[in-house]
Amino acid sequence: MSSIATTANDIAVIARRNMIKIVRVPEVLVFVLISPIMFVLLFAYVFGNSIDIQGSSYREFLIAGIFAQTVVFGATFTGNGIAEDMQKGIIDRFRSLPMSRGAVLAGRTISDVIYNVLSIIIMSLTGLLVGWRIRGSIVDALLGYLLLLVFAYAISWIMAYIALLVPSVEVIQNASFLVIFPLTFVANTFVPSETLPAPLKVFAEWNPVSAVTQASRELFGNIPPGTPEPTAWPLQNGALYTLLWAAAIVVIFAPLATRRYARQG
Secondary structure (H helix, E strand, C coil): CCCCHHHHHHHHHHHHHHHHHHHHHHHHHHHHHHHHHHHHHHHHHCCEEECCCEEECCHHHHHHHEEEEEHHHHHHHHHHHHHHHHHHHHHHHHHCCCCCCCHHHHHHHHHHHHHHHHHHHHHHHHHHHHHCCCCCCCHHHHHHHHHHHHHHHHHHHHHHHHHHHHHCCCHHHHHHHHHHHHHHCCCCCCHHHHHHCCCHHHHHHHHHHHHHHHHHHHHHHCCCCCCCCCHHHHHHHHHHHHHHHHHHHHHHHHHHHHHHHHCCC
């Protein structure tokens, strides 16, 4: 087999190994799916009548933000999984095998996309129950879902690299929340960025989470007619800005994580 085919086979084996864990430990999947349901219901019913969105209901404004937040938090499963394998010595066993160095990380990041797919399906169904609707075409909606998954996949490489730096499940969880929590809230995920104070408004406009949220809203058709055009370039070109960030993250962190894995003791 060629080196490319061998690497692809190794990645498929690792991805399958991680997917089997869903069947062997179904409790993990249960909590993964309960979390997005809880977020949708809490924000829809707690803040649904408190925040006024001109020309639209808050619930339609909300769902794209919930999608973005959930898939970004879902990317932390990569870091948690790698840190857990490090603690149990499984990574050392993988490193002793005649397999591609990048296969373990690539297989992990690919398999974790499945978690986000399941989360998005559950969130979409829950959103439909609370009043959210896809106003655009099915093709645009599928592109919106795909954009969310691409961005989450890129974030998972950052989590993989951090997990190799601090191979402890507790540390990776705390580090992830310290970075991702403000990143997903200082954005247009739950409130319009125009309502934020000036310094936070600028940060939110250039925040990639805002871009993927804005692009998703547009693709789902949840931007009401007559809504003023965003003034910041990232929000005007949300899909392009998101893809640029995703590409840059993968190009930078995939080699860094692979090199760190190869040197890991």
